[in-house]
Amino acid sequence: MPRQHDDRSADPEAPKSGAALDSVDEKLIRLLTANGRAAYAELGAGVDLSGDAVRERLKRLIAEDVIQVVGSVPAPLLGLESFALLGITVSGPALPIARALNALPAADLVVQTAGVFDIVAELVARDDRDLLRILDESVRTLPGVAQCLTMQYLSVEKYEPAGSHHVLLGGARQHPPVPRRSADELDEADRALIRVLQRDGRASYRQLAEESGVPYAQARRRVLRLLDNGLVQIVTITNQLRYGHRVQAGVGVRVQGPLPEVVERLRQVPEIDVVAATIGPYDLLLEVSCADRADLYRLTGSVLRGIPGVLTTETFNYIDIHKLPYTWSAL
Secondary structure, three states, X not given: OOOOOOOOOOOOOOOOOOOOOOHHHHHHHHHHHHOOOOOHHHXXXXXXXOHHHHHHHHHHHHHOOOEEEEEEOOHHHHOOOEEEEEEEEEOOOOHHHHHHHHOOOOXXXXXXXXXXXXXXXXXXXXXXXXXXXXXXHXXXXXXXXXXXXXXXXXXXXXXXXXXXXXXXXXXXXXXXXXXXOOHHHOOHHHXXXXXXXXXXXXXXXXXXXXXXXXXXXHHHHHHHHHHHOXXXXXXXXXXXXXXXXXXXXXXXXXXXXXXXXXXXXXXOOOOEEEEEEEXXXXXXXXXXXXXXXXXXXXXXXXXXXXXXXXXXXXXXEEEEEEEOOOOOOOO
């Protein structure tokens, strides 16, 4: 029987590379946020396109760093217990240092910024000694690093991504509760499959088998078990600097008096996505997402400084994202 013509197979309205996202892209991202491993045909049905057309759109969105679909693993499952944000100032060009940090397996987030720091990077380590080792051997020794301030997380008091996961400091600490199970109970086949999913959360079962070396039937069974048990979660990360055209920034806050009262007020501010208590130069670290720079000015110049107990604030505006959260590897 001749193949029936599918009017949805072509996608003449697809934006060209580098163009602004259209309504189909935005709906596709929402569908991926709900189910990162949805089949191309299922996604196509949701946007009235063929599976092949959806595949090409996703390739473009990923290539242009608009989204990334990755497998997220609870950090404690892998024995990772120490988390810190680094504020780095440089002497000379910042780009080579950002690229070097991007290649560091312990780095969870790397962003070039404007303001008090040139680069911020989040590190995920096994313990405090391991964190110090990474700092000494892999960060402070990089040519051009003039100063590296370490802000170690004590607790994450608010973590509320708007819709899909986007660039959020403290991301490695956030994961739904999972059954008590140590990293030692994951065998090498599990680890190999997780490594593939961390690179590509939408990897097909055939791709998972080929790249992990685990036989197809076993790979499929193991991945379904990891997902069903909540040991791996497929998340769609959006780069808000490219998608949504929003202004994102980190804000360091120094507090006078008890922290809980200030934290409670900060939780009520809709532009604040993250509130983390830290050890270091700041009592609290915030990540904020604003409609534009005027909105950021209103937030930092009036709203935050009007909260009783807020002593000072320092802002570092996100300019270029080199590494998105959840893409670290400790396996």
